[in-house]
Amino acid sequence: MISYAELERFYEGLVMKLRERGVVCAITSGMACVHYGVAETTKDCDLLCHSGSFNVLLDLLGETEISGHRCGYRGNLSPPLDARWHRGGWTSHFEWVAPTGALTLDVFGHALRESSPWPRDVFGLYAGPHTVAQMKRTNRDKDWPFITALGTRMVEADDERGWLHVFDANALAELLKEHDCPPDIVAVRPAIRLVQETDPRAAGALNAERKLWAEHDRLRIKILERHLRPYVSAVRRARAGRDLSLLADHAVRVECAGQHLPENPLRDYGLEKIVAEAKAGLVETGVLPESALTWLPDVMIYFKWLET
Amino acid sequence: MKRAPLTYRRTTLPKEKIARLREIERDFHVRAFGEELARVNLDLTKEERHCYIDWMRETARRHGVKAEQRFPYDREFEE
Numbered sequence: 001m002i003s004y005a006e007l008e009r010f011y012e013g014l015v016m017k018l019r020e021r022g023v024v025c026a027i028t029s030g031m032a033c034v035h036y037g038v039a040e041t042t043k044d045c046d047l048l049c050h051s052g053s054f055n056v057l058l059d060l061l062g063e064t065e066i067s068g069h070r071c072g073y074r075g076n077l078s079p080p081l082d083a084r085w086h087r088g089g090w091t092s093h094f095e096w097v098a099p100t101g102a103l104t105l106d107v108f109g110h111a112l113r114e115s116s117p118w119p120r121d122v123f124g125l126y127a128g129p130h131t132v133a134q135m136k137r138t139n140r141d142k143d144w145p146f147i148t149a150l151g152t153r154m155v156e157a158d159d160e161r162g163w164l165h166v167f168d169a170n171a172l173a174e175l176l177k178e179h180d181c182p183p184d185i186v187a188v189r190p191a192i193r194l195v196q197e198t199d200p201r202a203a204g205a206l207n208a209e210r211k212l213w214a215e216h217d218r219l220r221i222k223i224l225e226r227h228l229r230p231y232v233s234a235v236r237r238a239r240a241g242r243d244l245s246l247l248a249d250h251a252v253r254v255e256c257a258g259q260h261l262p263e264n265p266l267r268d269y270g271l272e273k274i275v276a277e278a279k280a281g282l283v284e285t286g287v288l289p290e291s292a293l294t295w296l297p298d299v300m301i302y303f304k305w306l307e308t
Numbered sequence: 309m310k311r312a313p314l315t316y317r318r319t320t321l322p323k324e325k326i327a328r329l330r331e332i333e334r335d336f337h338v339r340a341f342g343e344e345l346a347r348v349n350l351d352l353t354k355e356e357r358h359c360y361i362d363w364m365r366e367t368a369r370r371h372g373v374k375a376e377q378r379f380p381y382d383r384e385f386e387e
Contacts, residue, residue: 001366004358037311039348039357041364043375129314145340149349152336156329157314158321171336178328179321 002043002100004034010066010103011045015125017060023053024119028111028127028135035126038149044104046135048118048127051083051109062246066096066103073249074104076235077228079261080253081107088264089306090224094246111135113302129154133165134302139217144210160185163192167210169203190295205295208288212296215278215287223269231260264306271303310353 011027018025027035030042049057058081061071071094078093079085086092086109094105111118111127113134121128127135129150136143136150147165154162155175163185166172172195186192191205234256244252262268279296282288319326330350337346348360 001362001369004361004365005355008358034357034361035312036314037349037357039345039361039364041361041368043365123314123316124312126312148336148340149333152329152333153311153314156321156326156333158317158319159315168336168340170339171332174332174335175329178325178332 002098002103004043007031007043007045007103008034011047011105012125014045014060014064014105015047018049018053018057021053021056021060023056024050024122025053025057026118026122026127027125028108028118028132029106032126032129032132033136033146033150036129036132036150036153038146040146043101044106046106046108048108048111048131050119051086054081054083054086054109057081057107058246058250061094061105064096066098067100069096069098070246071096071105072244072246073253076232076239078253079228079231080250080257082254082257083109084263085257085261086110087306088262089220089266090261108135110305113137114305115301117305130159130161130165137213137217139214139221155179164189167206169195169206172206173198173202189297191297194295201292201295204292208282208292208296211282211287212275212278212299215282216274216299219274219278219281220266223265223274227260227262227265231256234260266303267306271306272300275299275303310351312354 008031011031015025015027026048027045028048029044029046030040031045033040034042064071074093074095079090081092089110089112091109091112092107094107096103111131111134114131115134118127118131121131123129126132133147133150133154136147144167148168148171151162151165151167152171152175154165156162160182163175163181166175172192176192176196181192181196186196189209191202191209194202194205235253238252238256239249266274279293283290283293321329334346334350337349341349348357352360
């Protein structure tokens with residue numbers, strides 16, 4: 001098994017090579033959490049890469065081997081590394097199947113749920129904690145303590161955006177006793193006001209936020225999955241079990257995506273509609289009382305990038 | 309170095325306040341991750357933390373814990 005230190009060296013080396021070629025990129029997600037001091041047993045690398053440089057990244061992946069094993073797209077499902085699809089929230093997935101275990105690389109042209117362009121929030125070889133925390137607002141329970149851990153550390157480092165990422169009611173209440181939260185942050189996150197006022201509904205409001213993000217993520221995946229089915233069949237037929245080079249496989253995927261994969265299915269579905277359906281679903285299934293919706297923040301700022 | 313810095317800016321907060329914020333952070337880590345991981349996150353050096361992650365991965369592998377299948381790209385649709 002490849003050690004974590006080796007994994008980190010490999011992926012950081014990849015980022016350094018890309019930067020030498022003028023590419024704006026940064027490591028994010030689990031490896032970034034480990035970097036910022038929150039241990040996670042990740043072995044995947046999530047990479048943010050400016051979509052204008054995808055060709056450079058593809059060339060580098062094509063020439064990077066591990067113990068003689070070349071890089072390839074992972075399975076048939078991965079959309080192509082192409083700006084047209086990444087602008088709409090698709091992501092691309094690669095792997096090296098080495099004898100010491102597969103190394104996987106997930107590439108994002110946009111940070112999912114980014115409220116501002118991610119290249120503005122890069123710190124060294126890594127995405128800044130604000131971007132990492134936004135990307136972790138998923139439907140996986142295990143991601144949420146990492147978000148609060150990053151948010152707490154950001155508050156400690158006097159980065160006021162950290163207040164947006166603390167989802168633990170006790171931690172938030174204790175932090176607010178020690179440190180002022182700026183009014184503009186309270187204005188965009190109503191649950192903080194409840195905590196400030198020691199309102200008994202505060203914990204419920206924070207939980208409602210989390211449930212909304214999880215439900216939104218579930219709906220997002222459902223919409224994407226629907227469109228992936230015809231695409232994956234087409235890729236499977238076109239590849240016909242052949243062992244293609246990365247660039248040849250890429251060409252196949254671009255061709256199949258052109259025919260079967262809408263570039264921006266979330267925008268086509270309706271970004272506000274997804275949020276409305278997520279809220280309605282939570283109320284209808286009894287996960288949240290309707291009154292809890294009052295305390296939810298406006299989450300549309302996290303999806304503006306899909307409209308441009 | 310225990311943890312990578314989060315910002316290039318020097319904090320303007322007084323030491324006492326930072327110490328109290330760190331206590332709150334530690335309490336959260338203990339509640340969310342347990343005492344052992346709280347120590348790994350907050351007390352170990354980066355190199356020690358990496359060794360601990362390797363130990364966790366190896367232990368999981370030995371006990372047959374399957375790697376998480378993240379949606380959707382680690383899975384394939386049925387024909």
